[in-house]
Amino acid sequence: MLDLKETRGEIDRVDKQIIELFEERMELCKEVAEYKLYTGKPVLDRKRELEKIAVLKSMASDEFYAHSIEELFEQIMSMSRKLQYKLLTEEGINNDIGFDIISKLPMENVKVVYQGIDGAYSQQAAMSYFGDNATYHNVLTFKQAMKEVRDGVADYAVLPFENSTAGIVTDVYDLLVEFENYIVDSFDVKISHCLSAVKGTTLETIKEVYSHPQALMQSSKFIDEYGWNKVNCANTAIAAQIISQEKDNTRACIASKNAAKLYGLEVLAEDVNQSSINTTKFIIVSRRKIARREANNICISFEMPHESGSLYTMLSHIIYNDLNMTRIESRPVPGKKWEYRFYVEFEGKSDQPGVVNALSGINAEALNMQILGNY
Template sequence: MDLLELRGKIDEIDEQIVALYERRMDISRQVAEYKIGTGKKVFDKAREEEKLRKVKALTHNEFNSHGIEELFEQIMSMSRKLQYGLLTEHGSIGRLPFIGVDHLYEEKARVVFQGAEGAYSQAAMIQYFGDKINSFHVDTFRDAMIAIDEGSADFAVLPIENSTAGIVSEIYDLLAEFENYIVGEQIIKIEHCLMALPGTRTEDIETVYSHPQSLMQSARFLNEYGWQQISMQNNAFAARKVADSGDKHKAAIASEYAAGLYGLEVLVKGVNQSSTNSTRFIIVTNQKIFLKDAKKVSICFEVPHESGSLYHMLSHFIYNNLNMNRIESRPIEGRNWEYRFFIDFDGNLSDSSVKNALRGLREEARNMRILGNY
């Protein structure tokens, strides 16, 4: 039998597979209609696991057994997507506990940021809320989350990602820990400056203070010198420490605004190696609200420690035509080698495709949470 004949036989089999697939999906549609009428859940993990065992037992070698498992996992996944879609069409998708609003805040809103006066977080706050906002600052990111959690502030401004140094992992962990929600974001350009007491020369400097990420972003510049580098909670704290020390052997890396605020002299501007260095800040509140024209959704969830688990969760975005633009993972405390995944994707909580995807994720993932729509 030549190649053309073999390919012809494959084509015949493929036509049968397509016909059987469509027949199976038609029956899945009927199953969905039954579940809608009886209130049964779409995802039945025990039923699917038993199905996989049965179809694998029909094969004759390990290679085919593995292939059939993957094939039927996909078929059952598609069946669930069809059923979730029908639930949406019948109005059975349920309401999400978030309220769409036209405006996030009023002039009397109180905002908290981490750091001291002159911090980049303060600059991000002013760009987002304006310079007449009622604000205060705290020492740590956790303090900021506690402030909005307890109601002493309406919003917090927190850095979540830098274009050079990457994510601020502590913020991701705090988002998972606290029942607070992202309602906005602000990106600001970062230009780090080396600063010290007036009259200081670079050859006088022995120690440089700054936030760990700022030291990392300025590593190329700092590597030219043998200065001791000391991490601080915030760049503005570093500038204030140098100003209070009265010591010309100390310098800080912070913003030009912080230098002016604390009476320091800028020795070198733009010490960060990237001229396009930017930081993305998120605006967080303890209210389940979102702007009606919001365009990005953030969620987090956990998955079973099994092969293919994450792939199946991500398929909800694929089959609902949702553009996923970020995925990060963080270890789960107390559970070695298990991870929580954070995902950003385009959409609005009022969109049917978003509701459909979230319903599937809620049923199939562990501890799925909507972190915000902004």
């Protein structure tokens, strides 16, 4: 019978040798980094790595070991690249991601755009953030709001980003990639929905309920209890306006109490959203690539090669640099079947060395990486 203690001792001896050889290999990688620094060659040479792994796999004694060696050296090469990115950053290569660091956002006499009409939650959010320092105007779509910021018609756009009940606002995520605008701040607004309708309407006469898809989702338990049909609108306030104009007591809307008052509707039920802590996170978007000094969130988007382990490789740059990831979302890439774009948020500042290292690595190894904001 084998002596377990003796066998474990042999494993310890081999592990020590592995560590010594690993450190020796990493020291050689430093020389590679110096060469690349001098010649300007990129850190990632995927063709060379694949050729190298194929040779190493051919040395294995069976298929199991060949697969294990492939996985092992994928990780070793990934760690080697991370070391090289770190060394290049320390030498001043790729150590500026282009954000101007400012003490506070310019807010005097600014022009602010929001999606919707008078009475929209976005209007409420915009006015609570900017107060009397701004002039406000509205547009009908999120895309129009982003265009106005890009084209200089507005200094900022205030857009809903995520709801605690219904999740992300997918259109806004996609538009952040389409337009070269940046998130410069975020804040939470507590949302309290009401069921409103024209005078004479009762719960028994209602057949359809109008609202924005997010508001309908947030209130779905209440709506489904009565079996009412849901009708999507571009905005909760627009839904209130439609109900006010049509004067049909078979229709009602989900909107704020303020919108109901503004459009002369009666509130039939308050707090119809199923969560008592229903909250929407709004973002402030600017065309300027700026970040407040106290900003501590980075948001990026990227696509990646359709290969096994690609997502892990991207996220490993965040892990390796001791950064805390707070969000990950995926969205289909328009025009590409079964391909996805990932949105990742993690804690950090744009001038923090670990952030720069992580972004350098992801940018070099992903497809179409964009920094969406530091806020």
